[in-house]
Amino acid sequence: MTVNQVALSYLVAWVFFILALNGLSSPVAARRGNLFGIVGMAMAVLVTLAITRSVSLIVLAIAAGGTVGAIVARRVHMTQMPELVAAMHSLVGLAAVLIAIAAVNNPAAFNIPVPLPRGNRMELFIGTFIGAITFSGSVIAFGKLSGTMSSAPVVFKGQHWLNLILAIVMIGFGLAFFFATPDSQWPPFIIMAAIAFLLGFLIIIPIGGADMPVVISMLNSYSGWAAAGIGFSLNNNMLIISGSLVGSSGAILSYIMCKAMNRSFFSVILGGFGAAEGTAAAGAQKRNVKSGSADDAAFLMSNAESVIIVPGYGLAVARAQHAVKEMAEKLHAKGVKVRYAIHPVAGRMPGHMNVLLAEAEVPYDQVFEMDDINNEFGTTDVVLILGANDVVNPAAKTPGSAIYGMPILEAYKARTILVNKRSMATGYAGLDNELFYMDKTMMVFGDAKKVIEDIVKAL
Helix, strand or coil: CCHHHHHHHHHHHHHHHHHHHHHCCCCCCHHHHHHHHHHHHHHHHHHHHHHCCCHHHHHHHHHHHHHHHHHHHHHCCHHHHHHHHHHHHHHHHHHHHHHHHHHHHCHHHHCCCCCCCHHHHHHHHHHHHHHHHHHHHHHHHHHHHHCCCCCCCCCCCCHHHHHHHHHHHHHHHHHHHHHCCCCCCHHHHHHHHHHHHHHHHHHHCCCCHHHHHHHHHHHHHHHHHHHHHHHHHHCCHHHHHHHHHHHHHHHHHHHHHHHHCCCCHHHHHCCCCCCCCCCCCCCCCCCCCCECCHHHHHHHHHCCCEEEEEECHHHHHHCCHHHHHHHHHHHHHCCCEEEEEECCCCCCCCCHHHHHHHHCCCCHHHEEEHHHHHHHHHHCCEEEEECCCHHHCHHHHCCCCCCCCCCCCCHHHCCEEEEEECCCCCCCCCCCCHHHHCCCEEEEECCHHHHHHHHHHHC
16 A cells, blocks of 8 residues: 555544544444444554554454453443453553563664654653553552452552652653663663553552542543554554544543542542542441332332432442333333433443443433433432432532532432432442431332332332
């Protein structure tokens, strides 16, 4: 292929990526958006294969990675998608670091002049430290999401100062690499990369599990910028374009989610939010609650004029979305107005609940975002909360709370509140929920799918 043909093909692929992002902005157009993304990526891969000198190795790598990815994707449950996404981000970051190491070791193999020009050194420095932070930060996010490590914030005195000092030292060694001769470039490069790996761990460990959706989005942005940085060094327009799109869209999503949680965007990207230094969220207290059965819940909802369902992680764990749709259809048949209320960060990743409801083919006109439905709770007869905790916790209105200022679904305003949980365990934030102890609240304990199926039988 000629240079112009390659450039034109990459441009077309870029247009498909833009169309993919546009499609993914709406549940109605999401399938079409995914199709555009697949076409764009397929075109980018085919063009890359056409201009490479190592087709067999790349095809082998694609086959190996594709096989592993397909197996994992088929086996993973929807509830495990967030940690899978975190794991994928870690691999993108690691790939950026490994490519940078290869470029420093043998620039000629990447058509980079020897010795390394300073412009390329700067690009490799940026790609390396962002990729290293993405890798180690994603490992921590995976651990917190999968339960292999505690979701509680890990904080200690002087934490932010330590991060600042390490960042300054990392930049210092990056500058040393920038000005180093070919014979002395490896020590500062290795030390800089090692500090970046350490920073990734330190940036993510103080962030609690309740804030993991923002972390997922933030790391997605980081992985894009790492790819773009490496793309400049390799003079690969496709890497630059796709990396920039991922980086910018991830940053925008992180900003939107920060607004939804009343967090500082700059504090998030620097790993400075979550629990305050030296503090931890208080756990649940042993208090009496009013509990009932599925039959009781069915009676209350069937005699209501309006019901709002708040899906949470408990619904995802139980894979109860299809049963919930069946229950909603039976309530509709009885003349009950049923709607779904979605919090921007419900679950463990952005759009988690929206995807679950879409999978069950819940009509889009019944699904409402927080800002559109919050003013309806006060006039709603019954709210059914399925495994949600922090996103409906009135503690967000209490100064000094770990989630103070976080916008919540104002379910506590409803006339009657039904809460389905397996136990009285706290959410990711580690906070007790006063909503569960209100006089108008009835707890229905048990697996969400089993409880909803029993409600359906009783309707």
